[in-house]
Amino acid sequence: MTVRAAEEEADARARACLTAVAPPGDLWLGELLAEYGAARVWAELVAGRPAPSAPHEEGAPNGPEEASRLERRWARWSARAGRVDPDGLLSDSAEAGIRFVAPGDPEWPGRLESLDLPGGRRSHGLWVRGRGDLRHLCLRSVALVGARAATPYGEHVAAELAYGLAERSVVVVSGGAYGIDGAAHRAAQAAGNTVVVLACGLDVDYPRGHAGLFAEVARRGVLVSERPVRSTPRAPDFLIRNRLIAALTPGTVVVEAGRRSGALNTAAHAAELNRALMAVPGPVTSALSVGCHVLLRDWQAMCVTCADDVVAQVVPLGEEGAGPPRLDAALDADTRRVLDSVPRKGAGTATIAARSEGTLEGTMRALGMLAAAGLVERCSTGWRTPR
Template sequence: MTVRDWQGEADARARACLTAVAPPGDLWLGAMLAEHGAAGVWAGLVAGEPPPSVPVEEDEDPDPEAWARLRRRWDGWSAAAARVDPDGLLGESAAAGIRFVAPGDPEWPGRLDGLDLPGGRRSHGLWVRGGGDLRNLCLRSVAVVGARSATAYGEHVAAEMAYELAEQDVVVVSGGAYGIDGAAHRAAHANGSTVVVLACGLDVDYPRGHAGMFADIARTGVLVSERPVGATPRAKDFLIRNRLIAALTPGTVVVEAGRRSGALNTASHAVELHRVLMAVPGPVTSAMSVGCHVLLRDWQAGCVTCADDVVAQVGAVGELPPESGPVRVSAHLDAESARVLEAVPRAGAGPAVVAAASGTSLDVAMRSLGLLAAAGLVERCRAGWRLPR
């Protein structure tokens, strides 16, 4: 059996197509997928069939007007589904170096399962770009977020904190925006790996000024999105995206935030998901620190000023695995993963080299490396992947 069996492949293919027609985190779609499976829901959309009967969000028996709105939503998805070419979507994504990761895949981050709680906006699947393994990177991670219109103080604190977190093998997750996000990504990437969560297709550089940074990060880290190739960001997508930033990590640090900053939205998701919430204090005269002070005063956020504070806050509740050695889980290797493991040298090699040596495709090699990393059988290094020391 390969990493995905044929049923899993059909489910992942359907989920990839659904990202092209339905908004991320849709509660109704999530309920349908849980009840009927992605392949069945997608087949119904393509065929123009009526929506399957499932509980509608929190209302078991919606009134006729509410059902009419849902039916119009379904009909819109169905019309869009008729225009989707699954082979073209997956082929264009692969050509851009973008892969699709579905729930149950070796690279799927287990923390996202927290979004499956009642009322949670679960993720239907993720588009991933980069040489890192998403699940492995998120095992020991922290979100660092804040204002786009950051002050010099905020960018300095974010950069210093991210650099020191990377020094302690903690991966920084953020949203790729200007200001605090960008400062954190650049510093973390300079000393380790980082994860960028975007609200657009991964072939769309937004913001445009971070195109070079995104390309650099993709070499060792990853870029993640719920939107397919070619999708440009819409205002509502940023708020929906923020729940992923909070869900992927055991803790979120807000470095700077105005009273209406989007970083406060990420903070609210962290609280809902029972993650550790932290904030950096700033000058009482700074409008960019008002949101942080609200978090400290009213939300009982932990007060942090450096990386050691962050690790102490998150580690205190046992959410950060120890630095010494990879996290190990039980694993029964399939034939392809076993070949990939045999092809990994002790000195380390990139995924393309491992794929060629094992006689597998790059996509299969990367998925197998993710499974092997989760089992503690391989680990990241500067050259790519190596056997653990």
């Protein structure tokens, strides 16, 4: 392993651990990571040392009150960091089929760079589960979001749109809730792939009734979260998760939303990020369409009624029907070595790591990427090359 690769791995490992101590999208943490690197920040936290720079937050007044608020935040993270077992976190994740993707990794979605602007609440790293490749799935994608307590009309329209988009090789990105999210994923599964963005750990299966759907998505698509295994969802997590749904896609369609629906929060993020904002109209007599009509009336959302309308908004002219680009990637030496170590009839991760002379984590991440590209696949004994 080169020095650079080792550094990158240490950075990714530190970022993975940081997901267990700091909330997703924390602005100050983003600043610290940009300035000192994740490995350094993590080391200081674990050692219980003070923050590497005078605490201040982008855009926030830098008074003594603010400083002491950030000091308390650092102390809280530090206390949590002391309880994190990095190897355990990574091996538990690997066992649950969950890999960690850090900024700069081949699977990191380029669109997330739009969150790097001030106030953009950048993502510090993503947990990913499933055989799809997150970056490639998002290239030609659209977010379909809407109410949890959707009407039959809303679920019908979500399913029609999602199926139509999947048929047109557009990947559907949504949350994991009942209602519009579930209807969209289920229909898209029938003709293509989906990306589920969760506000909890990817082993948590929240809501419970969607465990089967999530397992199905993982077979060809991916589930994504900024929170580590075993994290149960808390209310603010859904809002911070919504920015990710908007950021991963070139456009967001709100299928059905009440006046205060969380889908409008996703819509606001899409508008902020200059993504196409679309809304499906519905009966003006339906409380669950009020949010969509507000988007049409006051937010200049585009009125969309079918998959073709959506494709016209998000797919550049001339690219219709092209399908997502394939990963016939120029693999780096480490990943190539891992691929060469995967036998036809299959082997466990530890065996492959030993054969490729890599670390367990590095091998896990490489296998995840290879699986996403369809170059290796899961089998009863671990991993094998596809028939």
